[in-house]
Structures are given as structure tokens and as C-alpha cells.
Amino acid sequence: MKKEDLRIIFMGTPEFAVETLKALVDxxxxxxxxxxxxxxxxxxxxxxLQPSAVKQYALEQGLPVLQPVKMKDPDFVEQLRSYxxxxxxxxAFRMLPEVVWAMPQYGTFNVHAAxxxxxxxxxxxxxxxxxxxxxxxxxxxxxxxxxxxxxxxMQLPFEIKPDYNVENVYDGLMHLGADICLRTLDKIVEADxxxxxxxxxxxxxxxxxxHSAPKIFKETCQIQWDQAAVKIHNFVRxxxxxxxxxxxxxxxxxxxxxLKIFRTELSGLHSDGPxxxxxxxxxxxxxxxxxxxxLLIDELQLAGKRRMAVADFLNxxxxxxxxxxx
Numbered sequence: 001m002k003k004e005d006l007r008i009i010f011m012g013t014p015e016f017a018v019e020t021l022k023a024l025v026d027x028x029x030x031x032x033x034x035x036x037x038x039x040x041x042x043x044x045x046x047x048x049l050q051p052s053a054v055k056q057y058a059l060e061q062g063l064p065v066l067q068p069v070k071m072k073d074p075d076f077v078e079q080l081r082s083y084x085x086x087x088x089x090x091x092a093f094r095m096l097p098e099v100v101w102a103m104p105q106y107g108t109f110n111v112h113a114a115x116x117x118x119x120x121x122x123x124x125x126x127x128x129x130x131x132x133x134x135x136x137x138x139x140x141x142x143x144x145x146x147x148x149x150x151x152x153x154m155q156l157p158f159e160i161k162p163d164y165n166v167e168n169v170y171d172g173l174m175h176l177g178a179d180i181c182l183r184t185l186d187k188i189v190e191a192d193x194x195x196x197x198x199x200x201x202x203x204x205x206x207x208x209x210x211h212s213a214p215k216i217f218k219e220t221c222q223i224q225w226d227q228a229a230v231k232i233h234n235f236v237r238x239x240x241x242x243x244x245x246x247x248x249x250x251x252x253x254x255x256x257x258x259l260k261i262f263r264t265e266l267s268g269l270h271s272d273g274p275x276x277x278x279x280x281x282x283x284x285x286x287x288x289x290x291x292x293x294x295l296l297i298d299e300l301q302l303a304g305k306r307r308m309a310v311a312d313f314l315n316x317x318x319x320x321x322x323x324x325x326x
Contacts, residue, residue, distance in 0.1 A: 001188075001189050001192045006030060006106075007086050008030060008032065008085060008088070009085040010031050010034045010091075011035040011090045012054045012090065013054050013092060014092050016092045016170065016174045017092045019174045020177050021054060021057060021058065023178035023181060024185075032064070033064040033065070033066060033083045034055070034065050036055045037094070038069055039067070055067070064083075071094070071097050072099060081103060086193070088101065088108035090108060098145060106193040107143070108143045109153060111138060111140055113136070117210060118210060119213040120147060120210075120213060123215055125169050126238045127213040128213075129160060129165065129169055129238035130235050135159055136173070137156050138173055139180075140155075141197070149200060151198060151200070152198055152203060153184050154187065156176055156180050165241070166238050167241055218243070222245070223235065223246065223247045227289060228293065229294070232264065232289055232295055233295060236263065237264075244301075248326050249302065252318060252320075258302075260302075261299075264297055266296075267286060267294050272292065273288045275289060276324045277324055278321065278323055279294050285314060287325055
């Protein structure tokens with residue numbers, strides 16, 4: 001088979017997926033259509049429709065764009081079939097029904113931002129950082145009836161450095177995802193459409209628990225201060241800069257406000273204060289957590305204010321030693 005024999009439909013929505021679509025276009029693969037989410041209502045009254053990052057790029061390249069509300073819609077399925085694609089590539093999209101993923105002759109493969117079978121789910125990048133992993137990666141696998149469980153084609157590792165937050169890992173995996181997609185396509189071409197792949201259970205390490213990667217919600221992002229400092233530190237890294245962790249800041253007058261925290265630092269210091277009490281020394285601010293450890297706060301944002309360094313925050317808060325977080 002030659003690469004020109006492939007007729008590819010690409011499916012994806014966010015910026016993360018654009019990098020892979022761009023790699024396909026730049027390497028002259030025949031992308032016959034792009035499927036993405038419907039435009040999202042934005043603005044005060046939802047009167048403005050915002051196209052996805054994938055749609056914007058696809059239109060710039062003159063590629064046909066499909067935006068089904070329901071993936072099982074008969075009209076959409078028929079329209080998809082009309083492009084006569086023999087392969088589908090999925091990056092950061094939604095769950096596909098069998099009538100869609102089983103349609104192409106050579107199947108549908110997904111670029112997943114984790115080393116499967118670990119971190120199956122909607123937010124693999126966040127949860128890998130939250131759990132303090134030092135390595136993650138990308139996986140290509142063929143879709144089947146269950147979420148993120150199909151046969152693995154390829155995997156590439158990525159180091160999570162101690163100072164990385166989820167943005168750093170996101171950017172790294174975004175580019176690595178494009179790389180592994182091209183390598184997977186090479187394997188598909190070399191194997192006449194049927195590359196070697198292995199069941200995920202063969203990649204499991206005996207006795208190692210599987211970590212899931214469920215969708216992130218606002219309540220997911222609330223900091224629980226009665227934990228070890230390193231666990232909270234990783235939690236902040238795994239949700240920074242977006243959507244951002246939060247806590248309740250209680251001022252010296254008893255008034256409460258939401259406080260977002262974007263960057264923390266392990267101090268090695270200890271305090272005799274209760275969990276949630278603030279430790280203030282010069283231009284530094286820490287929170288007493290489980291075991292009396294002190295976790296330093298480096299960057300934060302009080303509701304209604306801009307995001308700022310802790311030194312600027314301290315300039316605007318009265319009686320900081322009488323304030324707490326909870």
C-alpha cells in the first residue's frame with residue numbers, strides 16, 4: 001500500500017487535536033473530511049457561536065467539516081459514508097458508536113494522551129500530574145466497543161519533570177501525539193492496512209492498580225488541606241493553569257471568598273497551627289497542611305481580582321495572620 005491509498009476522516013475538537021491534523025495536512029495525507037463538535041454558544045446570552053479549534057484550522061485548509069449533534073443520526077452516518085474513507089483518526093473527540101468506528105475498511109484509531117491501559121478516560125493529562133507520575137506518554141489504539149480499551153498499535157513515553165504543570169505536559173503530548181500519529185500511519189501503510197497490535201491486558205504490570213482519568217468538574221478542583229503537602233502540590237500542578245484549583249479564603253473580618261491557587265512550592269517547613277492556618281513570613285505565604293507541613297503559595301487569584309504573585313496579594317490583604325483557608 002502507498003500513503004496515497006489512504007482516504008482519512010479526521011475527528012477532533014480542541015487545540016490538542018489541531019497539531020495532529022496539521023501534521024496530516026503538512027505530510028500530504030488525503031484527509032477527505034473533518035468531524036468536530038457543533039459550534040459552542042458563548043457570550044453573555046449565548047448568542048455568539050464559537051467554532052472549535054479543529055474547525056477553524058480545517059476551514060483554513062479548505063477541508064469539508066461535519067458537525068453532528070448526534071453521532072448515530074442517520075443523515076450524518078450516510079454523509080460520513082459518502083466520503084468513502086478507509087481509515088479514521090480520532091484525537092480528543094467523543095465516544096463513537098459502532099456504526100461509525102467500524103465503518104472504514106482499515107478501522108478507526110485513536111491518539112490517547114496516556115500510556116494505556118493507565119489513565120483511561122476524559123482527562124488523562126490532568127490525572128497523571130495529580131497522581132505525581134514522573135512519566136506519561138501517548139498511545140495509538142484501535143477503537144472497539146468499550147472506552148479506551150482497544151488493541152494498542154504504538155506507544156511513546158514523555159517525562160513529567162518536577163516543575164511541570166498540566167500546561168507543560170499538555171504541550172509536550174500535543175506534539176508527541178502528532179508524531180505518533182504519523183508513525184502509526186507509516187505502520188498501517190507498511191502492513192497494507194493491518195498493522196500489528198496487542199491487547200491492553202498484555203501491557204498491564206502484575207499487581208499494579210489501574211488509574212482512571214474521569215472528567216474534571218468544578219468540585220473536583222477544590223483543595224482538601226488535610227493531606228500531605230506533596231499531594232496538594234501535585235493536585236495544584238495537575239489543574240494549573242486551567243481550570244485551576246480553588247479554596248475558600250476567610251478574611252480576618254470573617255468574610256469568605258473563592259481563592260484560586262495556580263502555583264505552590266514544597267518548603268520542608270513545619271507549623272504548630274491547625275490545618276488551613278496561614279503562615280506568613282516576609283513576602284512568603286504558606287498553608288499548614290496534614291502533619292504540620294507548610295505548603296508555600298506562589299501564585300493565586302482572589303475572586304474579582306487578577307491573577308498575581310503572592311507578594312502582590314499580601315500587599316492588599318489586612319491582618320493576614322488572622323486569615324485562614326478551608
